[in-house]
Amino acid sequence: MAAGEVGLQAIRYSRGRLQLLDQRKLPLETIYIDVYDSSGGWHAIQDMVVRGAPAIAIAAALSLAVEAVNLETKPTSLDEALHFLHTRLDHLVTSRPTAVNLLDAATKLKNKTSDAALRTSNAAEILVVYVDAAEAMLAADIASNKAIGDYGADLISGQSKRDGKLSVLTHCNTGSLATAAYGTALGVIRSLNLQGKLNTVYCTETRPFNQGSRLTAYELVYEKIPAVLIADSAAAALQSSGKIDAVVVGADRIASNGDTANKIGTYNLALAAFHHGIPFYVAAPLTSIDTALSSGDSIVIEERSSKELTHSHAGHGPQVAASGISVWNPAFDITPAKLITAIITDKGIITKPEGSLVFDILGFLNAH
Numbered sequence: 001m002a003a004g005e006v007g008l009q010a011i012r013y014s015r016g017r018l019q020l021l022d023q024r025k026l027p028l029e030t031i032y033i034d035v036y037d038s039s040g041g042w043h044a045i046q047d048m049v050v051r052g053a054p055a056i057a058i059a060a061a062l063s064l065a066v067e068a069v070n071l072e073t074k075p076t077s078l079d080e081a082l083h084f085l086h087t088r089l090d091h092l093v094t095s096r097p098t099a100v101n102l103l104d105a106a107t108k109l110k111n112k113t114s115d116a117a118l119r120t121s122n123a124a125e126i127l128v129v130y131v132d133a134a135e136a137m138l139a140a141d142i143a144s145n146k147a148i149g150d151y152g153a154d155l156i157s158g159q160s161k162r163d164g165k166l167s168v169l170t171h172c173n174t175g176s177l178a179t180a181a182y183g184t185a186l187g188v189i190r191s192l193n194l195q196g197k198l199n200t201v202y203c204t205e206t207r208p209f210n211q212g213s214r215l216t217a218y219e220l221v222y223e224k225i226p227a228v229l230i231a232d233s234a235a236a237a238l239q240s241s242g243k244i245d246a247v248v249v250g251a252d253r254i255a256s257n258g259d260t261a262n263k264i265g266t267y268n269l270a271l272a273a274f275h276h277g278i279p280f281y282v283a284a285p286l287t288s289i290d291t292a293l294s295s296g297d298s299i300v301i302e303e304r305s306s307k308e309l310t311h312s313h314a315g316h317g318p319q320v321a322a323s324g325i326s327v328w329n330p331a332f333d334i335t336p337a338k339l340i341t342a343i344i345t346d347k348g349i350i351t352k353p354e355g356s357l358v359f360d361i362l363g364f365l366n367a368h
C-alpha cells in the first residue's frame, strides 16, 4: 500500500449499492455481502459482519441510504418520509448498545432531515437530503481518522527510548476494518510507521472474538507494518519487559470525564500500563464522546453469547469448554479516566487539567 492510501475496505459503497466485508470470515476468506436495506444493515451489525464503532455507524446509515434510493414506492408526504427514515434509524440504533457513534449518527441524520422538512414540501427531497448526509459521513470518517493519526503520531513520537523509534501495544481492531478507512488507534500506528518512527506494534489476540489475531494482524501483515501478535494474557509481562513505549487503543463510548468503554481487556492493559509508568492513549473521533454521561458508570455493556467462550472460532467451531459451565461474556469494559494519559481526537489532544485525575471534555469541546 502506498503512503497515504487507506488500506482494506470494510465498506464498499456507491449510490444505491452497499457491500460489507464479512469480517467473521477473515483472515481466511474475503467475501463481500450485499446489504439491500436497513433490516439487512441491522443484522450485519448484530451478527458482527461489520464491527468497530465508526464502521457500525456508517454501515447503518448507508444501509438506510440504499433502501431509500431503491424504494419502489416512495413516500408521498413529508410526514411519511420522516416516519420512514426516523423509525428505521431508531431500529438501527438497537443493533448493538455500547458504541455511541451509531446513536450520534442517527441523531444527526434525524435532525438534518427534520430541519430539511421545514424548508420543503417535497417528500422526495427529504430522502435526497438523507442520502447526501449519510454519504457525507463516510467521507468525514476518513478525514477524521487521518487527523487522529497525525495528532497521535506527533504526540507519541516524543516517547521513544530506542533510536527515535517506538514500540507500541494495541488491542482489538481499530483499523481500516473498524472504520470507513485508515483507522483510529491503528491509524496512529499507521501514521507513526509512515513517518519512519515505528519500531514494532504488538497486537493482542483479543479473546474471545479474536479481533486482534484475525483482523488487526491481517491488516498489519497486509500493510507490511512490523508487528508481533501476543496472547491477551501476555500483555502485562510484555509491559514489564521494558519493550513498550506506549499503549494505544480505540473507544466505543467516552464519558465527559474521560472514562472510556472499549473492547473487553482494555482495562487490564491500562492497569498494567499505569503500574509500569507507560503512557496509555485512547484514540477516537469526537463522535465517540457521549456528552450526556458525566462518567462511565451508566454505559451499557453488551453481553454476548456464551458460545463465544465455550466453542472455538468465536462460537462457530467445536466445543472447547466443559459442558454445563456458566459463562459471563461482556464485550466491553470501562477504563477509568485516571488510567488514561491523553485522548487523541480528530480535533486535537485532550489532556487533564493540572492536578485533575479526570478530563474536562466539555471544556475541550467548547473550545473547539
Ligand code: MRU
Residues within 6 Å of the ligand: 051, 052, 053, 054, 099, 171, 172, 173, 174, 175, 178, 179, 183, 184, 185, 211, 249, 250, 251, 252, 262, 263, 264, 331
Ligand atoms: O466488538 P467490536 O469488534 O465492535 O469492538 C470494537 C472495539 O472495541 C474498538 O476498539 C472500538 O470500536 C474502536 S474501533 C475504531
